[in-house]
Amino acid sequence: MPDREQLQAEFVEEWRDNGYGCFSSGHKFCREVCPVMQVTRNENHTPTAFHANIVALEQGGLSIEDLAEDYIHCTMCGACELRCPNTLFTGDFYRHRTRTVDVVKAVRALLVQAGIEQPNWKRWVEATVDRKSEPVLDVPIEQERVAEWAAGLDLPVGGETILFCDCEAAFYRTSVPRATAMVLTAAGVEFGLMREQWCCGGPAAEMGYVDQARSFAEHNVADWRTVGARRIITLDPHDYITFTEDYPAYFGDDYDFEIVHITELVAELIADGRLALTVPVERTATYHDPCRLNKRKGIYESPRAILRAIPGLTFRDVDRVTQWSYCSGAGGGFAIERPDIAAEISRRRMARAAELDVDILISGCVWSERPLTARGEERDPAIEVRDLMELVAEAAGIDLGGVKG
Amino acid sequence: MNGFRLQAERPPEPQPVKDGVVMRLEHIYEVDPAAMTVFEQQDLPVWDTLRIVASRWDHLAWMHDHFADRVISAEELEEDGAT
C-alpha cells in the first residue's frame, strides 16, 4: 500500500497548475450548467470546489481522505470545463483549458490507489473484470453472450472495419446495436465484430480503476490487430470518448486506428444517397444531445441532419448550447453510487422534453436511454424514449426482429 | 468520411504573427510557446482546439439571443438609408 502522504504530494505536483488555473480565476460559470449542482445546490460538488481542493491539499488544509465523498458527484458530462472562460475564451490561445473531467478521474484514481474505495464502484469493476463486460443489471453477463444481440444477422468476425458494441447495448438495449448493424448493412457498409469484445474500459477509468481500464484497452487493441481492423465504428458516445481520448493516452503513436462515430457515418450515408429513409415516422419528437457527443466532442450536427431526413417526423429542437446544462445523469459511474440524485437529473431532463409537447425523446446515447425511459414512463401522458438508430431503422423500413431488453 | 485518427490530430508548427502571438491553425491565434515557461501548455489535439473555437461562437450567438430577439448591425443601419 503506497504511502498516502507521498501519493498526495505527487498528485499535487501533477495537478496544481489545473488547481490554480481555476482557483485564481474566480469565475464560477460552471456551476449553473452542472447537472449535479442543479439538483444538490451543494457547493462541495462544484467544479470550483474540485479544483480548490487541490490548492487546499497543497496548503496542507485537506488530506486525501477528505476528498472521498465529494468527487463521487460528477457525471463527467463536460459542461463545466467547456463553459469555463479559461476554456471557452482562452483555452485555444494558451493551449491550456479547464479539465474538470480529468481532475475528477485523477482524484478518484488517487483514492483507489490510497485504498479508499466506493463500495458499488468496487463491485462494478470487479464484476466487469470477471465477466469482461459491465454488469449491466438484471441480465446475465457472460462473454459467450456478448454478440447475442446479432443473432441471425450473419455478421462476420474481423475485417478492416469493426463495429464496437457498448456493454449496455450488447446486453440491455439490444435494439440499438441491431438497428445500427442492419442500417449499415442496408447502406452497403462492410464491417465485422471483434473476436472477443471486452468492455472498452472507459467506466473503470472514470471510477478510478486505472489498471483494470488499461488491461481492457490492451486486450481490445490486441483483438483489433488480430482481426486486421483499421477502422472502429462506435455506436455509443462513451466508447467514442474512450477510443479517441483514453486509448491514445495509453498507446501513443502506435495507436493508428480510425475511430468513426455512427452518427457521422450515417449522416454521410444519407447525404450520399446510400441510405434511403422512405417510411414516414409520424411522431413529434425532440432530441437529447448526449453529453459525450455535444459537450465533450462538439458532435451535434450529424444527429440533427439525420433527424431532419426522417420523413413525417415533427422535430422540435433545443439548441446545442442550451443543452450544455442538460444531462441524463447516467455517466461517470454517478448513478451507480448516487441513484437518487441521478434519477432526479433524468427526471428534470424528461421534464424539459415534456415542455415541448412531444411524444418521443430521441437520444444518441444508449446509457441515457434506460433512466430517461423510466422517467418518460412515469409521466402522464408518457413520453417514449427511442435511440436515434432505432428510428433510422424504422424510417429505412428495417424490421429489427430482436428484443428491446 | 474521415473519422478520428491520432496522427491527424497533431497541431502544425507555430508561425509567428507578432510579439508574443503565433498561429498554427488558420485564423486561430495562439500564445508564443516561448512565453509559457512557468505555466506549461497542455497536449491539445486539433479537434479540441476546433471544438473550443466553434463553441465560443455558438456561445456568443446564444448570449445575443438570450438578451434580445434580434441583433442590429451597423451594416443594416447603412442599408436602410440615412445615417
Added chain:
Amino acid sequence: MTATALDDPVLEELRQILGGDHVLTSRTSRFNRTRVPAPFPVHRWSEYLPDVAVLPTSAEQIAEVVKLANRLRIPIVARAGGTGLADGAVPLRGGIVVDVKLMNRILDIDLVDRTVTVQPGINMLKLNEELKKHGVFYPDDPASYPCSLVGGRIGTSGWSLIGGRYGHTRDLVISMQLVLPTGDIIEVGDGGGRKIRKSSTGFQLKHLFMGHQGTLGICTEATLELVPRAEAEFAAFFGYPDFETAYRSTGALTKSGLATLAGVVLFDEQKVDYLRRDDEAYIPQPPELRSVIATAMYGTLDEVKPAARRLMRIARETGGDYLGDEVSQGDWASRHDRYATPLHGRLRDGTVVPMCWHCEDAAIVYSALPDVRREWHAIAERYIEGYGIFDDWGMFFYTNGPYKPWGDYLVEIDIGIWEQRLDDETWAAWVECKREIAEVSLRYGGSITACHGATRAGDVELVPLEMGGGFEVMKQIKRALDPNNIMNPGKYLLDQAYEDG
C-alpha cells in the same frame, strides 16, 4: 476529520432544525465556503474557515438558526453564490455559514402587475431562461451574470452593465422578505405592498437592506421588476488614437439623451495593450488604436434603429472609428467572460503566469476620470516594480447611474496578482496598494466602491472617512438591529458599535 469548534449539542440542534443532510461539517464543506473571488491570502486559508455550513430551504429554518445563534452568541455569515468581490461572505470569526443556494425557486410570475417573486438562491441567467417563454426579462446584468445569485445582488447592492437603461439591483428589486439578526421575519419594500414601486409610507427601509453585506439580515424572498424582452440589441465598439479623445467622446455619447442607450464602457490605453496580449479582437488592430469605447442599446426595433444611427454619428464626429460588426457584437456578447482570466497575467519579461486579480470599482464623476486614471496607474507601477508579482491590466470606465448614462462612472483598474507567490509580506503590500488606490477615489469626491462593497482590508479602514457622520448612524442602526453582534460580525468596523457596553 471535522474539528469544528461547535460542540455536538449545537450541531444536533441544527440538525433538528434543518435535517441532517443539510448540516455540513466536513473539512471540504468548510474550506469551500470560505473564500470569494477577490484576492485571498491562500497561505492563510484555514484561518477563515466557518465551523459549519447549513443549507436551509425556508425562511422559517433560517429564523430558527438565527435565534439559536443569538442564544449562544455564534456568528452567522450568509452566503449566496460566494461570487462577490468584497469578502462579504468570508467568515472572519468562524461560525455558521447560511448557504441559501437550495432556495432557488421561482415563487410567482405576475405578467399583469409585472413582477416575479423568487428565492435568493436563484441565478439571474437561469431566471431569465424561464422568463423568456413569457416574453419578459429581469435586466440585472453584472459581469457575474452567469453565476451570481439574487441574494448576493441584494447583499452587495449590485451594479448592472445595462443599468444606464434599466437600473441596478436596488432599482430592480421591488420588495423583499428577510430574517432580521434577531430572527424576526419581516417584509420591506418602498412602503408596504410587495408590488408597490414607489411609496412614502414610513422610512425607506428597502434601501437600508440593500448592500449591507449580510450585516443586517438575510434575504429569503425578493419581488423583482419584469421588463419587456428587448426586440433589438445594438452594440458598437469604436477605436480612438488616444485616451483623451476617447474620454471626450464618452462625454458626448453619454449626454446624447438616447433612452435606449444601456451602457457605455471606456477602455483606456493600458486596457487595450492588455487585451492585445491574447484577445482575437485586439491582436490584429493597428498600433494607432489605443483606446476603445463599447456601447450597447436595447429596446424596440423602432426605437433602437434611429437611436443607433445617431449614436454612430456622435461617435464618428468625436473621433471614433467603428471597429466593425464582428468585433462589436462578439465582444459585447463576451462581456461576462472575456476581460479577466488568469492567463492574461504577465511578468515584465513577458512570461505568462496565472494571476488572480483585483477589480477596483470606485464611483467617480466624469470630470475627475483622467486624474484618477493617472494616479492609479502610478500606484500600480510602484507596486509592480517593487514586488514582481503584480501586473497592471488597465482600466475600464462604465456608466454608473441608474436609468442615465451620464454623471458618474464605475472606474475599474484590474491588478493581476501572482497568487501562488503570495506570502505575508506580499499580502501586506497588496493591502497597502489597495488602500492607496481607494484613497485617491475619496480625494476626488468619489466613493471607494460603486458596487462590490467595502468590507475588505485596504478598503474598510476608509469607510468612516467616506461615510463621515453617516458612519455613526450605521453603528447605531447595527446596534439596534443586531444587539448581540452575530450577523456577519467584524465586517465594516461595526464592532465599534458595541464598544461602549
